Amino acid sequence: MSSNSQFSLMRQRRFAPFFWTQFLGAFNDNVFKTALLTVLTFDALHWTNLPVSLLNQLIPGLFILPFVVLSASAGQLADKKEKGWLARRVKLLEIVIMLVCAYGWLQHNVWVLIAGVAGMGIHSTLFGPVKYAYLPQHLHTDELIGGNGLIEMGTFVGILLGEILGAMLVSHGDGGVMLVAGITIGIAILGYIASLGIPESPAADPGLKMNWNPVTETIRNIAFSKQNRPVFLSLLGNSWFWFYGAIILAQFPLFAKDFLRGDHSVFVLLLTVFSFGIGAGSLLCEKLSGHKVEIGLVPFGSIGLSVFGIDLALASQAYIAAQDVTAMQFITQPGAIRLLADIVLLGVFGGFYIVPLFALIQTRCEPGHLSRTIAGMNILNALFMVVASLAASAMLVKGFTIPQIFLATAILNVFVAAYIFSLVPEFLMRFLAWxxxxxxxxxxxxxxxxxxxxxxxxxxxxxxxxxxxxxxxxxxxxxxxxxxxxxxxxxxxxxxxxxxxxxxxxxxxxxxxxxxxxxxxxxxxxxxxxxxxxxxxxxxxxxxxxxxxxxxxxxxxxxxxxxxxxxxxxxxxxxxxxxxxxxxxxxxxxxxxxxxxxxxxxxxxxxxxxxxxxxxxxxxxxxxxxxx
Structure with a gap:
């Protein structure tokens, strides 16, 4: 069993080029999306006559839509083709998308940019099955937890940095818009250069006959996964995490503005501490698991998601701000540190929850069907996130406050976790042993x-x-x-x-x-x-x-x-x-x-x-x- 730190993988060709490829992809996605959402929110009249609220719902929906429609085909391609070759083609597609979007930025053409959102959704859909099926081909079993931890950390750091950079760039008017156009193309090119170093990853099933019907292929993938009970319930557990996270993160903008009485910097602070928590929890998984796939961490993570979700709701009720505050002023308010600690720990325990689930899927799934299984999971994730959006909207219509939404989601997590662990007691048993x-x-x-x-x-x-x-x-x-x-x-x-x-x-x-x-x-x-x-x-x-x-x-x-x-x-x-x-x-x-x-x-x-x-x-x- 390896005793090396997971960070030693960052010096190795079998991991580092792939890590930077996926990191730059997540980074670019969020520079582009955040820049677009920010400019439409704060400077809509110079871009379109459409209602801003409609666009703010349309853009995330268009990004998620390809996951539902194309994931089944993406999973087949990742099982049929050599993964390094496929990753490079996806990165070339990203460059083309960013070149088209540059035209939209320079011409202030919203519809070209909205098409670019769908294009980046396609890019992420195609890369998703490659992302997690690649790791078990190049990492030993005792390296999977560390490798997945680094990937999750890189993804959330990329998301955070992309959101910060995208919002900062467009705040500089037309000059900032031009910077967004140039920088997103540059990041896409860097991603392609990184992909050139990805070593050969043989196709899992080169003779696979493609089924281009997304409905029948999705049904077939999920039916195949259901034959392996721990894997299938791990897929559902993974999707539940995205449901939980989607509800919590979607409330952060209004939570920061209306409840904490903060400006945009307070919202960025909440995202920062949550992303830091996810990264820290993902990296800690290797140490806590002893270099093996330790699914006992999954119940531990689930317990933390409920405990600190409930405390976040209680801490929110205790927080009082007498005036509007910036991020630095917010930190000095009574109760603010407790709020931030709850958000950090939500991220940490989220890392404990999600990283072992990915490793279990990678090690227990049939190798020749892994990419298609990951694709099926991506479809479930997208559907769960849509349901999360509907559930949050329904709670708001019913008069729930944002802290009450946090509380309801954390309590619901208790029942979902109990149900999943009752179906596969191995999770809870390994937790007790751990x-x-x-x-x-x-x-x-x-x-x-x-x-x-x-x-x-x-x-x-x-x-x-x-x-x-x-x-x-x-x-x-x-x-x-x-x-x-x-x-x-x-x-x-x-x-x-x-x-x-x-x-x-x-x-x-x-x-x-x-x-x-x-x-x-x-x-x-x-x-x-x-x-x-x-x-x-x-x-x-x-x-x-x-x-x-x-x-x-x-x-x-x-x-x-x-x-x-x-x-x-x-x-x-x-x-x-x-x-x-x-x-x-x-x-x-x-x-x-x-x-x-x-x-x-x-x-x-x-x-x-x-x-x-x-x-x-x-x-x-x-x-x-x-x-x-």
Whole structure:
């Protein structure tokens, strides 16, 4: 497993050119859109006789429309074509669009510029499936969280900087308009230059036959995704995030102006702190996940979105401004720091929520169908954002204040999250395991790169405590099917965790022969389906900290299904309150102190033909060493 910082990817050709390509695309989108919206809002009479309110609704709608209409085709193209080639063609399209828009800027032709908005929507639609399908082709599994974090950070920073620059440029009158025309062309050219460095990314399905009907292709994509329940619900979870974010961010202009009594700089400040939060949360995901795809962060992020969304509503009610304020004056107002902290933390927990979802989709989706799956997600995102706009409008019509909209959205998030996590308990289970190893224990993984990223294997480990499976689950980069003594499997509370993890209970033949035979059948089926299976060959917890004799069940497993066997050793758990140490549990807990240190040591895979219970016991004992 990589121990390098995610920022080391910025020095590597397999990542850096792609990062700058997507960053410049997001940056240019928002320079152009914000400049247009600003000039139409504050200088409409020099550009058009149409109502400004109509244009402010039309422009975002035209940008989103291509995501609904063209995403299905864009996903097919990204699976059919080499992604570097496709990225360069999309960047050339961006240059053409910006050249056409330059004519619209210089001629004050609103309709050309509105067509440019639709064109940039097409550009983003075509690039979207490439953006997330590219990463798993060039990054290792333990780099995906860091890579996705950088991409999300870059996207939101690009959006923020683009909005600031676009608003600043057009504030300088006709000279500013000319600057917008020239700078957007320049950014598009820089994006194309960056794309020239993107390494070859082979087509996932070069023989794919294109279906140009967006309706039938979208239905087919979503139906395909529904076959993989965790992936499909991750798509819905991702779309829900955009629903939540669309409602919150859409209120910021009026919230800043009417509720906080701020000028435009206060609105920019709100966007800045939110974008900073998203960037920080996205980057923190790598550290908190331990370089693996840790979906336990998703419930953590969801909890934060509700907690700080509710507190934002409460803090808004407590804020009072006696006069109109600038950004600097706003910061000095009573209650302003609490408001800004809530917005920052909304962004941070949004990063915790969204980055692992992207990584899960990338690792669990069928590789040959990933771009089309991302395209389907983009369609869902666009539809959820439209529904968010309608929902916010309906609440405003019903007389909701903006803080009440924040409160309603945060409370609704609680119910949506509970529903999603009830359908896929793996999210909540991994969250509980993640909390365990970051509170009661501090777990260090050694040699975890030996756990294969794909394909079946049997993991073999010593059995020290009732939490062994939870610790292993938290350290593994992939889901693990555990084989566990049926008596431990039935322990209240933690039994729910084991059932959620699809643990296979086993019993000795003298206790329950039928259950024992069924267990071996279930193990064979799991291995045939390419899953990881973990067994504790001792058959019971150690009573003195030493490793008990390994039993012969492992031989029965690999004789039926010959797969690699990976020895592992837990050390540091003996003496915890969850072990069978007979000394006083309170005295042990005090002696060990909080945040006690554990290690999981993983050895090199063994061929099934080289395995015997005795050899495995020797390997596990050597991996554990003297530290029990």
């Amino acid at each position: 909390i365990l190893i970051h509170t009661i224990h501090k777990v260090r993984g050694i040699g975890t790169e030996h756990i294969p990223e794909q394909g079946p294997a049997v993991l073999v480990c010593n059995h020290v405590s009732y939490l062994d499976a939870v610790v292993l689950m938290a350290c593994s980069p992939r889901p693990v099917r555990f084989v566990m003594d049926h008596n431990i499997f039935k322990i209240p509370l933690i039994s729910w965790i084991f059932r959620t993890a699809k643990t296979i209970p086993i019993a000795p033949a003298k206790e329950d022969k039928w259950l024992m035979e069924k267990s071996f059948i279930d193990i064979a089926q799991a291995l045939e389906e390419g899953e990881l299976v973990c067994i504790f060959p001792e058959g019971r917890l150690t009573g003195n900290g030493d490793i008990n004799q390994f039993k012969g069940g492992i031989m029965k497993i690999i004789e039926r299904t010959p797969v690699p066997v990976i020895p592992m050793a837990l050390r540091g758990l003996w003496g915890s309150i969850f072990s069978r140490d007979k000394t006083n549990p309170f005295e042990r807990a005090f002696r060990r102190g909080p945040f006690s240190r554990l290690e999981l040591v993983v050895g090199e895979p063994m061929l099934p033909t080289a395995v015997t219970p005795e050899i495995l016991q020797e390997r596990v004992t050597a991996l554990r060493g003297n530290w029990r």
